[in-house]
């Protein structure tokens with residue numbers, strides 16, 4: 001068992017919820033982030049009923065005041081954070097690139113790019129207080145320019161403007177934080193959960209949330225000898 005603490009954003013359902021469960025089973029004290037307090041409490045209660053150390057944390061990642069209040073709550077309760085998983089994400093309008101509105105692209109970036117920056121910056125003092133922390137950005141294979149530009153890759157034809165480019169940007173954000181924080185004991189990596197059956201895609205994904213969360217948890221629980229500044233699907237590197 002461990003007295004280590006973890007926060008997962010967007011954890012009231014799907015990949016984030018399963019990630020909270022897997023970290024709870026490993027003995028972590030888990031903050032289950034949710035923008036809706038009722039949904040967060042219901043989800044946390046379910047994991048508590050499984051015997052896990054989980055509590056809900058109100059956090060709308062697009063709302064500065066909400067993020068700062070969440071960081072203050074964790075500071076008051078634990079004084080540190082060992083794992084931050086920026087999981088909350090939205091797909092946006094998946095019309096053709098020539099038709100998606102700039103407003104919709106901007107909304108996708110608010111949640112998928114600017115919010116992980118905001119949340120990471122807000123929780124950095126707590127992550128630094130841990131002494132040895134991991135940040136995982138939940139990205140997507142659709143953010144890999146290497147895969148998207150390869151006609152032989154299965155994702156070549158999946159041509160979403162806002163979503164794909166937001167995850168490419170998130171990968172760049174991951175690398176920037178990893179370099180900035182090298183030497184502080186904080187590792188920063190991006191995870192591709194793979195195409196997973198959730199509400200995100202009307203449950204058309206071929207992977208389970210258990211499989212998706214396993215790769216995220218692997219990155220989140222690496223010890224000091226682990227990698228930083230990488231992009232992984234399960235335990236394999238994904239081309240940027």
Ligand SMILES: NC(=O)c1ccc[n+]([C@@H]2O[C@H](COP(=O)([O-])OP(=O)(O)OC[C@H]3O[C@@H](n4cnc5c(N)ncnc54)[C@H](OP(=O)(O)O)[C@@H]3O)[C@@H](O)[C@H]2O)c1
Pocket residue numbers: 009010011012013014015016034035036039059060061062087088089090111138139140141192193194195196197198199200201205
């Ligand atoms: N599913 C896939 O195939 C797949 C593949 C690659 C990457 N991903 C990535 O994996 C992550 C999780 O996806 P998922 O499939 O689990 O999606 P999901 O089923 O749609 O769940 C998304 C979660 O994010 C939360 N969320 C959205 N906006 C938020 C905000 N402003 N503040 C706080 N929470 C917010 C949602 O809360 P509400 O319940 O309140 O809406 C929900 O808990 C996303 O970053 C996604 O891009 C998914």
